[in-house]
Amino acid sequence: MNRTIFTTALLFIALLLLQVLVCNHIVLFGAAVPFIFIYFIVRQPISMSTNLLLTLSFLLGLGVDLFSDTAGMNALACTVLAVCKKKVFFSFVQKDDFSVTFTPGIASMGFGAYFRYLFSMVAIYCVLIFSIEYFSFSDVKEIILKASASCVLTTALLLAVDSLAFSKREKRL
Amino acid sequence: MRNLLNFILRYSTWFVFLFYVLLSCVLIFSNSLYRQSIYLTSANSVSSTLNSGVGEVTGYFALKSRNASLEQRVARLEAEVLNSRRQIAAYRAVLADSLGTNADMKSYRFDYIMAPVITSSTHRKRNYITVEKGTADGVRPGMGVVDHNGLVGVVNVVGPHTARIISVLNDAQKFSVKLKGTDFVGTLVWKGNDPHVAYVEEIPRHVRCHLGDSIVTSGFSTSFPGGIPVGIVMAQVRGDDDNYFTLKVRLASDLGNLRSVSIIRDIYAAELDTLANYDLK
Structure with missing residues (x-):
């Protein structure tokens, strides 16, 4: 149990730092932003209580917001x-x-x-974050463009992270 | 009472969810540009420390091109200084009495504070820049910010050693600008997408303007002295109102590649603000 808490905390902090210090500065073609940190939400066990998951997710989003001047958008x-x-x-x-x-x-x-599953989660996130940021129907074209570009980039990156970090340990289980 | 507790426990997920959604909405919508807590911005001590650590490394990346552009700038300024000196000397020869020997050296109204950039973004709808100078260095909200090419933004939230700047690339901030060499004042707005292109609105229809004309700051505020380069006219487009037209402008400063900026301190700022608010009291 303690080990689970420790690895969860480590994943939380590592992904938050990776997002705000590296990924926030990567913007491909002015449209595609990698949202690495939602990997934390994607990978939490299904058995985790929804209240706990909600709390952790909110804090994670808030953490990203504090670094990137998007008060509340990522948290929401x-x-x-x-x-x-x-x-x-x-x-x-x-x-x-x-x-x-x-x-x-x-x-x-x-x-x-x-x-x-991964693609759907990333797609939901990308549509949400850009809709919240632009928050108007006149920018629909922009929202769709940015959301789809970011969605493809993020999914590709997360699959890469998966194959690097977790494949060996899980096969042993 | 017990029923109520049971109800709350049973649907606790929904309550927790609603609580967080409300909390983030409060954060999003109370985010009025000028009343913001320093802790909620990237100028707070944790993010600025971490980000400036990253900046130590990435600061070396575009050094060559920045150096070239600075050298160009130095050469241009040197030429300007030489020319001005010669002009002053020529005027002195003609009007020796009315111009004191050191009259031109006395009254600097504007003072520059150099500040290293910690973070900046250009891809959002509201972009901000964080710099490593704060109240301890004399930075105050509302001060104008430029880099060696031209207009960058205006100081928004200030901490003891860090400050957040509202970039030109922020759809909530407008700047007062004019066509260089004329007195026609317009409003500079950024409409998203391209970090190199902004629009000048409310230029009267009868104004003659050409592609390649310069846009400069108007000087009608205590933030900026007049005549700071803003950009170059790319095209003339139809505005919302038939009486005015809108100019498409290529911005002078490259906001995606900022390493250091200068914050402008107006020595008369406090005085001018009290004068402007005199009637209100």
């Missing part, structure tokens, strides 16, 4: 994403082949299901 998007997580997850995984300590990942879900 993260909170909504956290609330959507279970719904999205169960639309790709059957309820009966689901165990209590289930953590979404390639090893546990298979690549196809995990990819669809």
